Amino acid sequence: MMLSDFPLWPEQASTVAPGVDALMTFMCIVCGGVSVLTFFVIFILAIKYRRTSENQLAQDYEPPKALEAAWIIIPFLIFMFMFVWGSWLYFRIQRVPENAIDIYATGKQWMWKFQHASGQREINTLHVPVGRPIRITMASEDVIHSLFFPAFRVKSDVLPNRYKTMWFQATKTGRFHIFCAEYCGTQHSGMIGWVEVMEPVDYQKWLAGGAEGSLASQGEKLFQKYACNTCHTNDATGRGPVLLGLYGTTVTLSNNATVTADENYIRESILNPQAKIVKGFAPVMPTFQGQVSEDDLLKLVSYVHSLGTQKTAVVPVETPSSKDTSAGSPLKPGAGIPPQKDKGATP
């Protein structure tokens, strides 16, 4: 049997994977070391002080009480070191780099649906460029799922009632497992797929094929289909708040509380409009619960997101060698890969 058929350590294919493996190695050495030492001591003592006659009592001796303090304090200090290292790593895994590419994911029994900002959709396969941070915003259509990329050492549960985000930056091209890690019913173990990590040029080529308009533009059509635009006009005359430039700002509500206009806020305002009423507006919006599918919701959110950034500079797709290939691309400006910032490297 080949060793490659029988791996003992998972492939490292993301920027955080070496950090996770380093902590794993440290834990194995420290915990393994202390455990083996304890077993060794038990073994030696059990042999050395074994009973030789039936009525033999133990020797009248107690080890010094200071030992007790030693094995309370020393393990505690080691534990605190583990805690700090683990938390530091967790922050690294949670903090999304600013220039991340947005991809949207929907989990449903029993498949993964991915939508790229340019409008490309795929099921149980995810194409991503190597060396670029990818942010996945995701929700579930039914039960709780969990999107797991073992080679990237990241996973996140996918909830039916709100968006969660995760990110990774692949460090090598290739094909890696996608698993559902939260039990979700009959075909749980079939809710698997592959992430295809490609060179950015190849990714660009792949994106160019067969999309039906960017996610935001599809969302714009839905915005009209559901007649959102009759109230949410682009000037202050509508019955609903202006959505232009809304995304990412702080909104004051009718009870004077404030909330950041992020994906979860937009989603909630579509499904449960009465939950958070913007100050100065009447609670007249009907709910769209049960009328808009998770896929369409993501498009609408993506559209409102795009409205929010429309005032800022729109940067066309640009990678060093992709100028020729993007010429005939149907991509909208701003879709696809945002420009890599020089200081955008992960901490």
Next chain:
Amino acid sequence: MSSLTLHDVRFVEPEATRNYITQDYGALSWLFTKDHKRIAILYLISITALFILGGFFAVVMRIELLTPEGDLLTSDTYNKFFTLHGIIMIFFFLIPSIPAVLGNFLLPLMLGAKDLAFPKINLLSWYLYIIAAVMGLYIIITGGVDTGWTFYTPFSTQFSNTHVFGVTFAAFIVGFSSILTGLNFLVTIHRMRAPGLTWFRLPLFVWAMYATSIVQLLATPVLAITLVMLMFERVVHVGIFDPALGGDPLLFQHMFWFYSHPAVYIMILPAMGVASEVVAAFTRKKIFGYQFVAYSSLAIAFLGFLVWAHHMFVAGISVYSAMIFSFLSYFVAVPSAIKVFNWTATLYRASVSLMTPMLYILGFIGLFTIGGVTGLFLAAIGLDVHVTDTYFVVAHFHYVMVGGAVMAYMAGLHYWWPKITGRMYPEWWARLAALLVFAGFNLTFFPQFVLGYLGMPRRYHAYAPEFQVLNVMSTAGASVLAVGYALPLCYLLWSLWYGRPAGPNPWGAVGLEWTTASPPPMENFHETPVVTWDAYDYPAMMKAMGETQNV
């Protein structure tokens, strides 16, 4: 023998011929008994039957996992098997195992009491257990349940079309059995100690049962509430956990783990109590740092309530609450570490005998240590993101639950078997079984740590081909483990008829339970014992026996 030895004790009247087994005959005398010893036997028989059933599901699953494809069972059947394996092993075996069998039998004996404080409630708790078990069996026969033992919403409330209501109702009922046992033990320990038996003269098993009872009494009602909400949601659909009606599925996880994490300590604290008793008896030495070990049980019981969200690090809790729960999870590891080191130190300059109970307990210490330190891996939140919901977690909690709780249960069963039945088990076979269990267990579950780090998710009916070698190792180990568990079933039954009569104190152990006959008379002690020595105080015990022996 002319001179007294360690095996002679004061309180036995040799002419006593009637004991709790021979006091009455007939099924009704057992089914309507109020005697704690007889109720312990009822529990022993019931949980053994359910252990065999739960083990059957495990064995079939391991056979299924020999190949990457799901070819032996359908996915639905596989999902039902791991659900039923979990529910049976946790609610119907592990939680009642040591408390309801060994605790029931021994607590009054260790305290010098005639019975528990509420004998009728004790019998009621067994009937509740049996009602729940019968409901569970009926549900298994009529189609089973496929939610996983964790019953996560919204899968359990809106999507599963199996018998979720019936099973949660059975778990609800068996919870009351657990609450009543805890209540009974608490009152008994407070009110029924023999004269002179002060708190710090109590055996550490009693301290462990005390801590366990607190958790049973305070945490199990939360499970009851949670399950009622789940049943209500499923039948009436009020929307507590349904996002479409303004509910939150994560609320279920918070409430579920608020019980189910402390429930881990309901399972492991009694095991630690058994370990302390066995280590003391087979080293003939007072447990080093007795008070630290006693208090560490209470510390575990208390801190165990504060760590539930470490099951939810990737489920959707904030970064800061994840940090707090990570910190507290490290905190709860300290008292467990204290115990392991204290048991180890007790061996120093001791009189160590490697009889079967001690073999099991040395195995327990080793396996529990591995289970404990891998918990440290999971508490490191950055690492947990990768390993949670994988086989790493499966291996971790089996090391704690099977390597810890079941090993200690087996140790306790062998240690007190002579007291319970009056007969010795065959030592050679028992040692063989202990070694088989230890080896089979490690072969089964150690590869699962590697599988988990490789990324194999738990609850997978079919898996990626590169995971096969480790899965085959695991299945091979499971077959050794199965033999290891089948052996005691045979030789313990055999010993009931053919075992050597044990006498009151075959181990030369201290502790009030060894001062009465084996099996004990119905009223436990012919006269109320008066305690003048500390727990595990061999010299004082020898003195109390009026024996000045040079050993």
